[in-house]
Amino acid sequence: MVTTTVASAADAQRLAAGAVGERLAACVQVEQIASHYVWKGRPHDEAEWRLACKTTAHAAPALCAWLRAQHPYEVPQLLAQPVQASEDYAQWVTEQVQAAPGD
Amino acid sequence: MVTTTVASAADAQRLAAGAVGERLAACVQVEQIASHYVWKGRPHDEAEWRLACKTTAHAAPALCAWLRAQHPYEVPQLLAQPVQASEDYAQWVTEQVQAAPGD
């Protein structure tokens, strides 16, 4: 599972639909959060949208590269976590995802 | 931690309360998300509710089996992730959860 965050619903929609359309993720779940952080010395408490992308271990690097290329942030949060999926769901994810042309 | 998603608040409520009532999970956290995916060739962007169920490693298989049996989807997302819990919280979860009769 790869997660990232963006600062607008429009960017969240664009990245989520794009990652699925490019077949780099089988499913992307989006939710609004409040983010607290310090950036260049100033504290921030801002709305963000978090994307949780379900993909395969094989496709995760290509997904992260695509997200980075599409991302509006200078330093995007790109986190990856292994998750164990039920067999039929894992099968569905594998069928949906093509990490590279000809995959 | 076991997560799944459903397409209605009512199903989320039913599964969350049921998993806790059956003592298969100590706590279930529910939130609304927007899910992007392709199903049978058609792109979807729909509201879903995600359930994050806190249980023990021992009870996780029984929880997943119960969720599958109760689930409205043909292929439900059932994901499991190990998480490290503070001792007293882990103790509480263990006390709340009974994976099988006589456990």
Next chain:
Amino acid sequence: MVTTTVASAADAQRLAAGAVGERLAACVQVEQIASHYVWKGRPHDEAEWRLACKTTAHAAPALCAWLRAQHPYEVPQLLAQPVQASEDYAQWVTEQVQAAPGD
């Protein structure tokens, strides 16, 4: 990533801003959830706020100790999960976080 939950937006705000201000977390993401659990024999279905704190492995114990000391719950949920971060984001987190004075 360290997660905890509290029962009010005010406590979520206080803990999130504090963890970042104390430089125990680089970023804290807050969202509202519905929590189902049984406490002292009675079923609960209540609003809670979940905090997902991004920190370093080194600082996680100090973050958990600080959260516990500040937390309104008798038995707070304190969960820790390793996540793999993109290099530049991991670098930013490391720069933001100081687990102990003189770190």
